[in-house]
Amino acid sequence: MNWQEIPAALLDSFRDGMVIPAHPLALDQHRRLDPRRQKALTRYYIDAGAGGIAVGVHTTQFAIREVGLYRPVLELAAETAAARSGRPLLKVAGAVGRTAQALEETRLARALGYHAVLLGLAALKGASEDELVEHCAAIAREMPVVGFYLQTAVGGMPLSESFWERFARIENVIGIKVAPFNRYATLDVVKGIAAAQALRRVALYTGNDDHIVLDLILPFRTEAGEARFSGGLLGHWCVWTRAAVELLAKCKAARRAPAVAKELLALDSAVTDSNAAFFDAANDFHGVIAGCHEVLRRQGLLAGRWCIDPHEDLSPGQAEAIDRVYRLYPELNDDAFVAANLERWLAD
Numbered sequence: 500m501n502w503q504e505i506p507a508a509l510l511d512s513f514r515d516g517m518v519i520p521a522h523p524l525a526l527d528q529h530r531r532l533d534p535r536r537q538k539a540l541t542r543y544y545i546d547a548g549a550g551g552i553a554v555g556v557h558t559t560q561f562a563i564r565e566v567g568l569y570r571p572v573l574e575l576a577a578e579t580a581a582a583r584s585g586r587p588l589l590k591v592a593g594a595v596g597r598t599a600q601a602l603e604e605t606r607l608a609r610a611l612g613y614h615a616v617l618l619g620l621a622a623l624k625g626a627s628e629d630e631l632v633e634h635c636a637a638i639a640r641e642m643p644v645v646g647f648y649l650q651t652a653v654g655g656m657p658l659s660e661s662f663w664e665r666f667a668r669i670e671n672v673i674g675i676k677v678a679p680f681n682r683y684a685t686l687d688v689v690k691g692i693a694a695a696q697a698l699r700r701v702a703l704y705t706g707n708d709d710h711i712v713l714d715l716i717l718p719f720r721t722e723a724g725e726a727r728f729s730g731g732l733l734g735h736w737c738v739w740t741r742a743a744v745e746l747l748a749k750c751k752a753a754r755r756a757p758a759v760a761k762e763l764l765a766l767d768s769a770v771t772d773s774n775a776a777f778f779d780a781a782n783d784f785h786g787v788i789a790g791c792h793e794v795l796r797r798q799g800l801l802a803g804r805w806c807i808d809p810h811e812d813l814s815p816g817q818a819e820a821i822d823r824v825y826r827l828y829p830e831l832n833d834d835a836f837v838a839a840n841l842e843r844w845l846a847d
Contacts, residue, residue, distance in 0.1 A: 500642040502673050505614050509587040513674065514702045516715075516730035516751060517550025518744050519591065520737040521558035522576060523791055524568070526805045532568055534575060536801055539844040541579040543800060544737075546840060547833065548744035550730070551589030552576060555604070556617055557653065558734040560788060561595060562807040570607060577611045591645060591732070595619040598634050605641045615643040615673055617732070621654040631658075632665045639671035645704070645732070646675035648688060653784055655679065663691025667701050676732045677714075678706025685710075686719070693721035703728045708735040708774045712767035715750035716759055727754065734787070735774050738794040741833035746770070769828045776820035779813070786814040793821060798837045800844070 502510065522544070525536035544552055554576045555569055563569050573592055580588050592608035594601045594616040605616050618638055623631055638644055646666055649655030655678075666672060677688045685707060692701050698721070705714035705728045719726040736743040746766065753759045777794060779786030789812045792804035804812065825832065 500609055502643040502671055505589075505643065505673075506587055509589055509614070510673070512550055512587070513589055514729060516702075516728075516747060517589065518548065518730060518736055518740065518747050519551040519553050519589065519704070519732040520544050520549055520740055520743075521556045521732065521734040522552050522554045523737050523788070523795065523801075524559050524563060524572065524807070525801055526803075526807070528803060528805065530805050530807060530809065532571060533802065535845060535847060537572065537575050538579045539800055539841075540795070541576050542583055542844040543837065543840070544740055545580065545583050545588060546844070547740040547836070549588075549736075549740060551591060551732075552580065553591040553593065553617055553732055555593035555608075556591075556619075557593075557649070558737055558788065558791060559593065560807050564595075566807060569604065573608065573611050573613070577613065581612075589614050591615050591617050593617050593619060594638060596622045598637055601634070601638055602641065605638050609642045613642075615645050617645045617647050617676060619647050619649060620658075621649060621656065624656050628659070628662050628665070631662060632669075635666055635672075636669050639669045643671050643673045644669070645673060648675065648677050648679045648684065648706070650678055650680040652680070653787070657684065658687070660687040660691045660694070663688045664694040667692045667695035667697040672697075672701055674702040674704050674729075676704045676706040677728075678708070680707055680709050682710070685714075689719045689721060689726050693723040693726060696723055698723055698726050702730075704730055704732045706732055708733055708778060709771050709780070710767070711735065711770050711774070712746070712750065712763065715747065716753045716763065734791060735770075735777065738777065738791050739773075739832050741836040742831050769831060773824040773828055773831055776817065776824045779817050781816070781820070782814040786812065786817045789813045790817055790821065793818065798834060799841050800837065
């Protein structure tokens with residue numbers, strides 16, 4: 500599958516910028532898949548105005564592969580999106596592991612009607628740059644690829660400007676999720692795409708959950724012209740998604756304005772503060788999945804915050820941190836929107 504096979508209007512929307520939540524996993528109290536709530540989450544993201552969904556990624560929990568849930572979860576999301584959405588929705592599937600595994604997951608995603616894979620490289624730690632590029636090229640021969648610069652705190656590895664230039668030269672690459680949580684490393688990606696003369700073809704998507712708003716409004720000056728982040732593919736946006744859609748619209752408007760309003764700039768620290776609570780930054784992100792689950796549990800979308808690993812839960816003080824950001828930034832949540840639609844989303 501080539502990127503030119505993606506419907507033109509959908510690809511244009513991706514390049515212009517969309518909200519793409521990283522889809523969580525809904526489990527019951529026995530830590531088994533809860534299909535009803537899994538479908539409700541997908542319905543929530545669609546009705547909230549997300550332009551796409553990313554399934555089988557970090558927020559879905561990489562361990563779904565070990566417990567036989569990778570295919571069922573991808574199937575549920577694709578089927579729910581097909582039945583629910585009256586508009587095009589970009590479907591991105593996570594693909595990880597060494598080349599054989601990543602190819603298998605990519606071929607499954609293609610068969611299920613996904614448009615692209617978000618390619619994780621953590622399993623290739625220690626590989627040479629040549630080996631990494633060949634791995635990426637092998638996946639791109641199967642279907643369009645979105646690169647993934649994962650932060651080192653949760654298993655990623657440093658990737659050079661040279662790597663990103665070579666990666667961006669792969670013809671079937673359509674975007675890069677930039678999530679190193681590091682401004683120098685973020686600039687390496689931007690410079691690499693610019694050096695590859697790929698600024699128009701390869702869309703930048705922020706995964707820097709600690710810097711969302713400024714990523715979305717500030718330009719980057721490069722030798723090849725101005726570069727900008729188009730949108731976000733974010734674990735953070737799996738919660739309070741309706742507000743995230745509104746935030747992206749404000750950021751897009753700010754790009755066209757002669758000056759950025761200080762109120763919008765102030766949102767950067769508010770969103771980052773909220774993310775610190777959800778992602779458990781104080782404890783090296785131990786409670787990142789459980790924190791997102793807790794917000795969705797409070798809203799009624801999930802029955803509990805259970806993770807595949809029974810030892811994975813909120814850190815001490817994390818629930819209180821979530822309480823605090825709810826109090827401080829009521830404009831950032833979408834509780835009223837969820838409450839108004841929850842019964843409908845949960846209906847089979």
